Amino acid sequence: MKKKPIILGIESSCDETAVSIIKNRDVLSNIIIHQYIHKKYGGVVPELASRLHDRNIITAVNQAIDSAKIKKNQIDAVSFTLGPGLIGSLLVGASFAKSFSMGLEIPLLTVNHVQAHILVHFIKNANINNSYPKFPFLGLVISGGHTQIVKVNDFFQMEILGSTLDDSIGDTLDKVARILGFHYPGGPMIELFSKNGNCNKFVFSKPSVNGLNFSFSGFKSHVLQFVRKELKKNSFFIKQNLSDICASIQRIIAEILLEKVQKATLKTGIYRVALAGGVSANCEIRRMFISFAKENKKWEIFIPKKKYTTDNGAMIAITGLLKYEKNLFDSIHVSPYSKFKTF
Numbered sequence: 001m002k003k004k005p006i007i008l009g010i011e012s013s014c015d016e017t018a019v020s021i022i023k024n025r026d027v028l029s030n031i032i033i034h035q036y037i038h039k040k041y042g043g044v045v046p047e048l049a050s051r052l053h054d055r056n057i058i059t060a061v062n063q064a065i066d067s068a069k070i071k072k073n074q075i076d077a078v079s080f081t082l083g084p085g086l087i088g089s090l091l092v093g094a095s096f097a098k099s100f101s102m103g104l105e106i107p108l109l110t111v112n113h114v115q116a117h118i119l120v121h122f123i124k125n126a127n128i129n130n131s132y133p134k135f136p137f138l139g140l141v142i143s144g145g146h147t148q149i150v151k152v153n154d155f156f157q158m159e160i161l162g163s164t165l166d167d168s169i170g171d172t173l174d175k176v177a178r179i180l181g182f183h184y185p186g187g188p189m190i191e192l193f194s195k196n197g198n199c200n201k202f203v204f205s206k207p208s209v210n211g212l213n214f215s216f217s218g219f220k221s222h223v224l225q226f227v228r229k230e231l232k233k234n235s236f237f238i239k240q241n242l243s244d245i246c247a248s249i250q251r252i253i254a255e256i257l258l259e260k261v262q263k264a265t266l267k268t269g270i271y272r273v274a275l276a277g278g279v280s281a282n283c284e285i286r287r288m289f290i291s292f293a294k295e296n297k298k299w300e301i302f303i304p305k306k307k308y309t310t311d312n313g314a315m316i317a318i319t320g321l322l323k324y325e326k327n328l329f330d331s332i333h334v335s336p337y338s339k340f341k342t343f
């Protein structure tokens with residue numbers, strides 16, 4: 001029988017140093033070293049992020065190898081995030097992966113971070129359905145860096161149907177959360193404080209954008225202006241209404257996403273939808289998509305388990321494994337890129 005390859009995946013595009021080992025689509029280890037230093041700055045500070053990746057990468061790789069209970073020389077290939085992301089942070093992962101591949105004389109596999117968020121669904125039991133989505137399906141990537149609706153024809157045949165014209169959804173939540181007094185990342189705090197809130201208390205207008213694109217900058221300004229105006233009248237406004245403000249923002253965001261994806265299903269005739277990216281950890285977004293799919297029998301919805309929504313090494317390792325199976329190896333001369341190009 002053919003040997004099952006063991007792939008090491010390294011993710012260092014933003015503020016998580018994440019390393020995972022995968023064999024046969026099973027995650028043997030999944031280590032994440034978080035960088036809490038950014039909390040106090042209200043966002044990721046690129047220079048601090050790359051320095052911390054540099055400090056933590058060897059520890060993360062060693063921990064991943066130990067907890068997978070394998071030896072270094074059993075690894076068949078190394079995959080890493082080539083982009084998009086913060087260039088200094090990407091360079092740390094790229095340099096390490098290249099040296100590792102040369103040292104062990106194993107192939108190198110580069111990974112597009114956005115593609116990897118979608119391909120996380122091909123890890124065994126990665127989503128709450130415990131099944132792989134069949135092709136074609138629609139991927140909704142909602143993260144700190146990206147907001148896209150993607151038609152996924154095959155593992156490496158993806159078409160962007162719509163994306164944000166300005167800010168990403170995650171960045172919007174983080175900025176809005178900041179004015180409410182939360183530290184970075186704000187998305188999880190908005191979710192936390194929404195729990196006992198009245199989601200109908202405040203009405204924020206939805207952006208009207210043609211087609212399948214998104215826009216969040218107007219929405220963000222609207223919330224910020226509204227809060228500032230209310231604070232002038234009552235300096236305790238945020239304190240007295242925090243849960244209701246959070247719940248109202250969260251509901252609108254979830255509705256915007258669901259409406260766009262509904263539009264995409266009608267346009268393409270594809271009713272299989274997979275959520276991906278950090279913002280898909282949000283309970284209200286998950287609830288709204290699940291309940292819509294229950295009422296609309298044509299729909300099949302795939303929701304990643306929470307540990308596979310935010311940045312992780314397993315999504316890089318599975319993408320590496322899928323590339324390995326297709327002999328899509330890369331040369332040592334590749335260079336990281338910061339801006340999203342294509343799939």
Ligand code: KG4
Nearest residue numbers: 143144145170185187278279281282310311
């Ligand atoms: O996918 P990710 O870890 O990194 C990027 O590729 O950007 O996404 C990070 C984003 C942040 O904006 C964070 O606030 C948001 O995901 N996020 C959430 C939740 N958990 C993370 N947003 C809303 N609700 C959550 N539970």
Ligand code: ZN
Nearest residue numbers: 117143310311
């Ligand atoms: Zn990400």
